Amino acid sequence: MREAAFVRQNKEKWIVFEKAISQSLKISPDQLADSYIQLTNDLAYAQTYYPDSKTLLYLNSLASQAHQKIYKNKKEHKNRIISFWKTEFPLFFYHYHKTLSYSFLLFIIACAIGSISALHDTSFVRLILGDAYVNETVNNIEKGDPTAIYKSGSMIGSFLGITINNIRVAFLAYAFGVITSVGTGYILFSNGIMLGAFMTFFYTKGVLFEATKSVWLHGTIEISVIIIAGCAGLVMGNSILFPGTYSRRVSFMKGAKDGLKIVVSTIPFFIIAGFIEGFITRYSNMPLWLAMSIIFGSLILIIFYYIIYPISLNKKTLSNHKNMKQAL
Numbered sequence: 001m002r003e004a005a006f007v008r009q010n011k012e013k014w015i016v017f018e019k020a021i022s023q024s025l026k027i028s029p030d031q032l033a034d035s036y037i038q039l040t041n042d043l044a045y046a047q048t049y050y051p052d053s054k055t056l057l058y059l060n061s062l063a064s065q066a067h068q069k070i071y072k073n074k075k076e077h078k079n080r081i082i083s084f085w086k087t088e089f090p091l092f093f094y095h096y097h098k099t100l101s102y103s104f105l106l107f108i109i110a111c112a113i114g115s116i117s118a119l120h121d122t123s124f125v126r127l128i129l130g131d132a133y134v135n136e137t138v139n140n141i142e143k144g145d146p147t148a149i150y151k152s153g154s155m156i157g158s159f160l161g162i163t164i165n166n167i168r169v170a171f172l173a174y175a176f177g178v179i180t181s182v183g184t185g186y187i188l189f190s191n192g193i194m195l196g197a198f199m200t201f202f203y204t205k206g207v208l209f210e211a212t213k214s215v216w217l218h219g220t221i222e223i224s225v226i227i228i229a230g231c232a233g234l235v236m237g238n239s240i241l242f243p244g245t246y247s248r249r250v251s252f253m254k255g256a257k258d259g260l261k262i263v264v265s266t267i268p269f270f271i272i273a274g275f276i277e278g279f280i281t282r283y284s285n286m287p288l289w290l291a292m293s294i295i296f297g298s299l300i301l302i303i304f305y306y307i308i309y310p311i312s313l314n315k316k317t318l319s320n321h322k323n324m325k326q327a328l
Helices: 003-022 029-049 054-071 080-120 124-129 131-142 155-179 181-204 208-241 248-265 267-280 288-327
Strands: none
Touching (some): 003 054, 080 208, 080 288, 155 248, 267 288
């Protein structure tokens, strides 16, 4: 259908709906819902067949006004925050598991490159981590405490500083998605290179096990959640590169919103990682079984919440919907 014919066919109902919401005319909830559904259908049609048109801009604006009109006085459930992490986010994140796998793969490749580079060039670690950090770590290794650097500073100060810095890195990985997925890819790649070189440095000094036992106490959650934050950035970046049936602007707005939801979900985990690094990692002489319990417990927590639980909850939701349809 030509755009002019599409407008002629629907403009009357658009005008009526616009007057209803702009002039606060009394309209029944059912009529409002039906009109809103018709409007969104027309918007989807315009996005597909008339991208970058004035019709699409008008329908986008009208849909936005209608959404605000419908939801501005909506009362949030008292347990809204709990339901977000318990139900809403896992169901939502299930659809981005593929993007998460890309983020993970990119990070692992970067780690491998960083590790291989550190093995074949002793100056590479200093280039990546800096002379001051390497010199201090070498001194600590000679003193028999490779991870003594994590014992400096007060517990509360370390906890707050580390948590804030980790959240900053996560939002940076997300924000760089605004320059397409390449921006977020750069953040993931640079952090992966750093981790690979860092762990290989301990290997070349013969203290890999001692370092692993301490570093991965907090690093298990910290690194995992950086990869998830990278997924958030890729979601936003991909929305620019691959808008699909949406206009690029609408696709970007959706991708930015979805990415933000993902990165916000990581904040509690960064707080946990900061707590472990600030209050627990400094006790590197803890029993091996305790350290391994914390490391593997952290890994299980991340895998369960971001992978297993969303899959399980999605299957349960689909099964419930199927049973309801059969009952009807």
